[in-house]
Amino acid sequence: xxxxxxxxxxxxxxxxxxxxxxxxxxxxxxxxxxxxxxxxxxxxxxxxxxxxxxxxxxxxxxxxxxxxxxxxxxxxxxxxxxxxxxxxxxxxxxxxxxxxxxxxxxxxxxxxxxxxxxxxxxxxxxxxxxxxxxxxxxxxxxxxxxxx
Numbered sequence: 001x002x003x004x005x006x007x008x009x010x011x012x013x014x015x016x017x018x019x020x021x022x023x024x025x026x027x028x029x030x031x032x033x034x035x036x037x038x039x040x041x042x043x044x045x046x047x048x049x050x051x052x053x054x055x056x057x058x059x060x061x062x063x064x065x066x067x068x069x070x071x072x073x074x075x076x077x078x079x080x081x082x083x084x085x086x087x088x089x090x091x092x093x094x095x096x097x098x099x100x101x102x103x104x105x106x107x108x109x110x111x112x113x114x115x116x117x118x119x120x121x122x123x124x125x126x127x128x129x130x131x132x133x134x135x136x137x138x139x140x141x142x143x144x145x146x147x148x
Contacts, residue, residue, distance in 0.1 A: 011065055028069055076136065081130060114135060
C-alpha cells in the first residue's frame with residue numbers, strides 16, 4: 001500500500017470547528033473519487049470522532065485535537081487524537097448506548113456510528129493521556145476519473 005498524499009490539522013476542540021473539520025477531510029478525500037455515499041460516510045464518522053473528543057475527552061475544557069489523514073490507492077486512513085481524560089475501559093465505551101454524559105442526553109452511539117460507516121475503527125486510549133481513533137475506509141473506485 002503506497003501513500004499518495006496526507007495532511008495534518010491541529011485545531012481547538014470546540015464545537016464550532018466540527019463542521020469545518022468534517023468538510024475539510026471530505027474535500028481532501030475526493031482525490032480518490034469516492035461516491036457521494038462514501039463521502040457522507042466519512043463526514044459522519046469524522047463528526048462523531050471529533051464530537052467525542054470535545055464532549056468526552058475534554059469534558060467541558062478546551063483542548064487541542066489533531067487529525068491526520070492519509071490517502072492510499074483505494075483507501076483512506078483517518079487518525080483523530082486528543083490529550084484528554086482517556087478511557088478506563090475501551091471495550092465498555094465502544095458498546096452501543098454507553099455514554100459518560102447521560103445527564104446531557106447523549107445517545108452513546110458515537111463509536112457504533114463510526115463502525116457502521118467505516119471499514120475499520122481502532123481505539124487507543126490511556127487514562128489522563130488521551131485517545132486516538134484510527135478509522136479506515138476502502139473507496140470503491142466505481143467511478144474512475146475518465147480524464148485519467
